[in-house]
Amino acid sequence: MFKSTLYKERRENLKKFFKHGVLLFLGNQDSPANYPSNCYKFRQDSSFLYFFGINEPCFAGLIDIDNDKEIIFGNDVDMDDIIWMGNQPTVVDRAALAGITETYPLEELSSYLHRVQQQSKVHYLPPYRTANCLMISEILHINAKEVIAKRSLELINAVVALRSTKGKEEIEELEKASYIGYKMHTAAMQFCKLGVKEQEIAGILDGIAASYGKMNSFETILSQNGETLHNHYHNQIITDGRLLLTDAGAENNMNYCSDHTRTIPTGGKFTQRQKEVYSIVLNCHDKAVELAKPNVTYLSVHLDICKQLVEGLKGLGLMKGDTEEAVAAGAHALFMPHGLGHMMGLDVHDMEDFGQIHVGYDQETRPSNLFGTSSLRMGRRLEEGFVVTDEPGCYFIPALIDKWRAEKMHTNFLCYDTIETYKDFGGIRLEDDLLITSNGARFIGEKHIPITIEEVENYMQDYK
Amino acid sequence: MFKSTLYKERRENLKKFFKHGVLLFLGNQDSPANYPSNCYKFRQDSSFLYFFGINEPCFAGLIDIDNDKEIIFGNDVDMDDIIWMGNQPTVVDRAALAGITETYPLEELSSYLHRVQQQSKVHYLPPYRTANCLMISEILHINAKEVIAKRSLELINAVVALRSTKGKEEIEELEKASYIGYKMHTAAMQFCKLGVKEQEIAGILDGIAASYGKMNSFETILSQNGETLHNHYHNQIITDGRLLLTDAGAENNMNYCSDHTRTIPTGGKFTQRQKEVYSIVLNCHDKAVELAKPNVTYLSVHLDICKQLVEGLKGLGLMKGDTEEAVAAGAHALFMPHGLGHMMGLDVHDMEDFGQIHVGYDQETRPSNLFGTSSLRMGRRLEEGFVVTDEPGCYFIPALIDKWRAEKMHTNFLCYDTIETYKDFGGIRLEDDLLITSNGARFIGEKHIPITIEEVENYMQDYK
Numbered sequence: 001m002f003k004s005t006l007y008k009e010r011r012e013n014l015k016k017f018f019k020h021g022v023l024l025f026l027g028n029q030d031s032p033a034n035y036p037s038n039c040y041k042f043r044q045d046s047s048f049l050y051f052f053g054i055n056e057p058c059f060a061g062l063i064d065i066d067n068d069k070e071i072i073f074g075n076d077v078d079m080d081d082i083i084w085m086g087n088q089p090t091v092v093d094r095a096a097l098a099g100i101t102e103t104y105p106l107e108e109l110s111s112y113l114h115r116v117q118q119q120s121k122v123h124y125l126p127p128y129r130t131a132n133c134l135m136i137s138e139i140l141h142i143n144a145k146e147v148i149a150k151r152s153l154e155l156i157n158a159v160v161a162l163r164s165t166k167g168k169e170e171i172e173e174l175e176k177a178s179y180i181g182y183k184m185h186t187a188a189m190q191f192c193k194l195g196v197k198e199q200e201i202a203g204i205l206d207g208i209a210a211s212y213g214k215m216n217s218f219e220t221i222l223s224q225n226g227e228t229l230h231n232h233y234h235n236q237i238i239t240d241g242r243l244l245l246t247d248a249g250a251e252n253n254m255n256y257c258s259d260h261t262r263t264i265p266t267g268g269k270f271t272q273r274q275k276e277v278y279s280i281v282l283n284c285h286d287k288a289v290e291l292a293k294p295n296v297t298y299l300s301v302h303l304d305i306c307k308q309l310v311e312g313l314k315g316l317g318l319m320k321g322d323t324e325e326a327v328a329a330g331a332h333a334l335f336m337p338h339g340l341g342h343m344m345g346l347d348v349h350d351m352e353d354f355g356q357i358h359v360g361y362d363q364e365t366r367p368s369n370l371f372g373t374s375s376l377r378m379g380r381r382l383e384e385g386f387v388v389t390d391e392p393g394c395y396f397i398p399a400l401i402d403k404w405r406a407e408k409m410h411t412n413f414l415c416y417d418t419i420e421t422y423k424d425f426g427g428i429r430l431e432d433d434l435l436i437t438s439n440g441a442r443f444i445g446e447k448h449i450p451i452t453i454e455e456v457e458n459y460m461q462d463y464k
Numbered sequence: 465m466f467k468s469t470l471y472k473e474r475r476e477n478l479k480k481f482f483k484h485g486v487l488l489f490l491g492n493q494d495s496p497a498n499y500p501s502n503c504y505k506f507r508q509d510s511s512f513l514y515f516f517g518i519n520e521p522c523f524a525g526l527i528d529i530d531n532d533k534e535i536i537f538g539n540d541v542d543m544d545d546i547i548w549m550g551n552q553p554t555v556v557d558r559a560a561l562a563g564i565t566e567t568y569p570l571e572e573l574s575s576y577l578h579r580v581q582q583q584s585k586v587h588y589l590p591p592y593r594t595a596n597c598l599m600i601s602e603i604l605h606i607n608a609k610e611v612i613a614k615r616s617l618e619l620i621n622a623v624v625a626l627r628s629t630k631g632k633e634e635i636e637e638l639e640k641a642s643y644i645g646y647k648m649h650t651a652a653m654q655f656c657k658l659g660v661k662e663q664e665i666a667g668i669l670d671g672i673a674a675s676y677g678k679m680n681s682f683e684t685i686l687s688q689n690g691e692t693l694h695n696h697y698h699n700q701i702i703t704d705g706r707l708l709l710t711d712a713g714a715e716n717n718m719n720y721c722s723d724h725t726r727t728i729p730t731g732g733k734f735t736q737r738q739k740e741v742y743s744i745v746l747n748c749h750d751k752a753v754e755l756a757k758p759n760v761t762y763l764s765v766h767l768d769i770c771k772q773l774v775e776g777l778k779g780l781g782l783m784k785g786d787t788e789e790a791v792a793a794g795a796h797a798l799f800m801p802h803g804l805g806h807m808m809g810l811d812v813h814d815m816e817d818f819g820q821i822h823v824g825y826d827q828e829t830r831p832s833n834l835f836g837t838s839s840l841r842m843g844r845r846l847e848e849g850f851v852v853t854d855e856p857g858c859y860f861i862p863a864l865i866d867k868w869r870a871e872k873m874h875t876n877f878l879c880y881d882t883i884e885t886y887k888d889f890g891g892i893r894l895e896d897d898l899l900i901t902s903n904g905a906r907f908i909g910e911k912h913i914p915i916t917i918e919e920v921e922n923y924m925q926d927y928k
Contacts (some may be wrong), residue, residue: 031495034810036592038682040504043497082863083801088691128500128595134608144598144608151893200675207671211664218502228550337547347499353499359758399546 001053002169004099010051011063017158020066022061024124025051025200026132027059041215046346047125049255052098060109066120070411071102073109087093096260110139123152130181133284143270157356163351163445171255178445180212180250181258185449188246190463192238198222199234200383209250217249217257226263226427243426249348257348259389260430269461270453277394284392285430292382292434292441297365299379302340305330305392320397321413331413333372334404340378341389344433386436395427466633467519470561474515475527481622482529489515490596491523496673496855501886505679510810511589511623513719516562524573530584535566573602587616592817620818629849637720642909644676644714645722652710654927661672662686662698672712681713681812690727690891691859704731707890707895713812721812723853725895725912732815732924734917741858742892744776747895748856756846756905757897761829765841766804769856770796785877795877797836797843798868805853806841808897859891
């Protein structure tokens, strides 16, 4: 945990958004895998962690503005628990570490809320686990199907305002998470050998995340079919001449995240054709860190990167026509159907549980309906302290190429005959995490994961 | 998946238990960690896997006895899914692999059940995930709080009758899972070095489980505080002279489990005192495989092992008095407060979601209320093809020793003055998995994980 004064300060900052009301934060419970007591690794709710810091299941935090109270609800362990789990801090001890002195058993949350609900509005964030949805339904007497609709937009907006800007102590944690990411991605480069199963490499990455942090920040994507964007199958054997795309990250022991992607040649050397596409994606990746800075929208950075991509693809004879018009029409999205990046922090897609529109967009910058651009999770104006991913990609997705060609989509920008010859190419994505500074941006990660063609080939050569 | 004929055969065997009714099996959905789309590794429901084999989220299987139908409910993917997830088999293809030809979209499950519910009883197993509890509540119009109470005991008993006896093909999968367990436990022996953090070793084990199987079969216990039975904290640094207890297993790619425990000397050599207690536990471990055989209750094996433990502890001056009386009184449970073992198969505690009493006990063998023996998960008569764990232990739990001493518990059997001198000892557990054969039992695991004092010391010596 951070110091108790930090949690107090965060809650004080949150209270400034509210004149009245009660702010309810449910921590997570254990999540059963295949029977009640066989649970996945515990993952605390990020907003609960942010304001209360307690990283254990079955706690709730409450900020009662109207009665000027801050309360932790949770249960102490009994002798049976001590035998099975060892000595545990009391609820009072845990609350004290968060700077809170008032505590009650968890069962009293319902009656407390019942009392205050008469005169105060109870604000809560939208639950993403069914167990918490049902708990809110029960304690606030809301039909389970209406729980998400009745979440508090005021609370969402206030929490987004605070959590979007990362403090110095958070950036230190993000650096630690990135270091675990460095270990994971360099391990992928070391263990990528012909004849090895993708699953074996992916497992090694899981192990590194668990050895040095809490867990993976998301399920690893590690595939020679990099054109399949969210590919969690690791069934293939590494064969020569292909590209291995690895998108993976860790949560450090404080649950701050990293998220990096590298695409490496399975045999250790890029082919000429791979080098050409790789260089285009790398230029896009490098350009984003030049463009990103306070007061610039990330949507504009995204669109500039798309133009950079189109310029490159025109050079290879894969696209044609006016670059600006091609991007405005969305023709580039055949190759990059996703956005440039997303917010990152205590969640790898930070605060995505609130809904992307509340986190990545605002009154000024609205989401797009255009295929490709509509997948951009973060569009709004950047501010110092924001952390966003920079992850351009270029993919040759046979099913999408066939569909668009059959529908004669963007024939004035897309050179389908040449594109056909790349259907066996796969996909490339390169990703690092950007911290917006006072006058620009820098990549998080004191240890640089090899990314240039030369760096990757040299690194892999050392482990041949 | 196994061959479709096997799933058909299993369903035919299940149908023999029912003259009427509809048997509903809900597969699992993805389980969100910290926002809706960031999910834990998918874990299918074991009974759904056993009867239908489909290892993907959001399927349901239905056996309609009254209308002589077998149906899979699930949804096909659309073009968007193909872009993000790659080509996916259709529901029809997946159902065919389970030997089923009738399929409908998942949304139709509710209306199908609504139709048949008029004349047929719908049997379902007790859900352990809130999402499935809510789904049953909705589709069968049962109050969410009554869903578990209204589960079908007939279906539980029928499924227990089938799943308890492992087929040849299942034993092959359990052998594969045990081989992953071998890799995990020998890795713990290799990487247990002074100055290393427990978390680092535990992470390596997670990685091995993921590299060669689906995942851990349960969250690894790896601690120098082995006396804390379910200790998931891995915060300590390995220091000399202690014991490291590792209880860990994997699910192989077919979700069959392994579950082994080893306790090793942190510095590579056991002390004299450690050897003495270790030998007692190892004798208990070895005796169980001699005693276990068809038609013997596992409760009697448990009690015989407890007597063996008492004999050993008497030899060390930690217990005294008549051995039979000490075990009948439960005095030994100060040192071994848990049972000898549990069923294992597709779940590491096989079918524990049904309730331990339905799996480990029957009309003849009833659970005990005695501290220690009451924690025995499996008590009933063994049959050929059962797989149970054999996991005796001996722990010195300071909180429990203090409590019992203050309450003057079993002073005629416990030598508290000597016990006091062991309060810094920690705990030892040794565990392997027993397959009951036609006339006895054998350990699962073609690769033997070092277990004798000599084997462990020699193995660790090789990695110094």
